[in-house]
Amino acid sequence: MSNKAEYSTGKNIALKPNRKKFFTQQDLAGYAFSAPLVIGVLVFAIYPMVGALILSFKKSASSFGGEWTGLANYKYVLTDTMFWKSLYNTAYMGVLSVILGVSLSFILATLIHNVPWLKWRNFFKGVYFLPNVVSLVATSILFQFLFNPGSEGILNYVLGWVGIEPVGWFTNPSVSRFSIVLMTLWGMLGYNTIIFIAALSSVPRDLYEAAEVDGANWMKKWLYITVPYLKPILLFMVIISTIGAMKRFTDVWLIGGTAGNPAGSLMTVVLYIYRNAFLSNQMGVATAASYILFIVILVLTVIMLASNRKNNFD
Structure with a gap:
């Protein structure tokens, strides 16, 4: 009997809920x-x-146990001149790496993207990405050979042809940080260039054609179409590069050792954390410094995102 017939006879039928x-x-x-x-x-x-x-709130020489000290570790880090020097060195090398790395890779990506022959484009992609295949340890050894402070170094040998005295690339405190930046660019350009080449392929051709009709040259098309359209990608690359630069450790450790030589110019925040954790056996101080570094990176990221939103709103 159908439900309609059952209702007409006055029967009360309890409908069972469909429970999942x-x-x-x-x-x-x-x-x-x-x-x-x-x-x-x-x-x-x-x-x-x-x-x-x-x-980070304990005084401990290992990863377990320790006496509770509150904010003593944070106070020690924030009043340690070596920490502020390491933060300055990290920011100095980081700013140069991000500015040069992102801008040069974007220019290279634009040039490669405009190459008319596909085979040559693939060739340049492979050439610029090749350094990313090499490990950072091998890269550091290679640049130690290239930047040897004596006249036997390849770069100083070439400079000697034009009468320039040998430069202490990794022995002069005023030059060593810039030498690390140059070494970083060698591996940084490849990854960034590939990302930018992929992003350039997404720019609609209609925008360029409309600009050509209005008489815009290649420079105006690049400034007023390419750069604004890829602004989110540029912001992403700046943020990723900034985070990577603030965590610099392997290259400066291989070049300058645990002391960040010469004269502490290569001492970075992560190297400072490493020294306190594994050389001085102050795990509480090391973890406090790591959380301060985390806060610095977080603040920088929020500032960059906030500035981008403000510019979009304006």
Whole structure:
């Protein structure tokens, strides 16, 4: 009998709600596949961050235990002249690396993108990306050979042809930081250039054609179409490059050692953290410095994002 007939006879029929099971077979399969990633994030990311935060309030020579000291570690770091010197060195090399790296890679990407022959474009892509295949350790050894302070260094040998005295690239405190920047650019340009080339392919050709009709030359098209259209990509590359520059460690450690020689000019914040953690056995001070570095990077990122939103609003 149909529901309509049952209602007409006056029978009260209790309608059963269609309750969905909390865990269906598909839900369990999804949880099972995502569990390794979730567990990995909790164990290798969240747990170390929370543990380091707790350790930063303790006086400890290891990763476990220690006496609770409150903000003493943060006070020690913020009043340590070596920390401020390392922060200055990091910012100095970081600003130069980001400005030169992002701008030069964007210009190179524009030039490669405008090459009319596909084979030559692929050739230049491979040439500029090749340094990214080489490890940073091998790169540091290579540049130690190129920037050898004596006349036997390749770069100083070439400078000697034009009568310039040998330069202490990695031994002169006033030059060593800029030498690290040059070494960074060698590997930085390749990755950034490939990203910018991919972004340039997304710019609509209609905009260039309309600009050509209005009589715009290549420079005006690049300034008023290409650059504004790729502004989000430029911001992304600046933020990523800034974060990478603030975490500089391997190259300065291989070149200047744990002391950041010459004269501490290559001492970065991460190297300062390494010295306190593994050479001075002050894990509490090292974790406090790492969280101060985290706050600095967070503030810089927020400022860049806020300035971008303000410019878009204007």
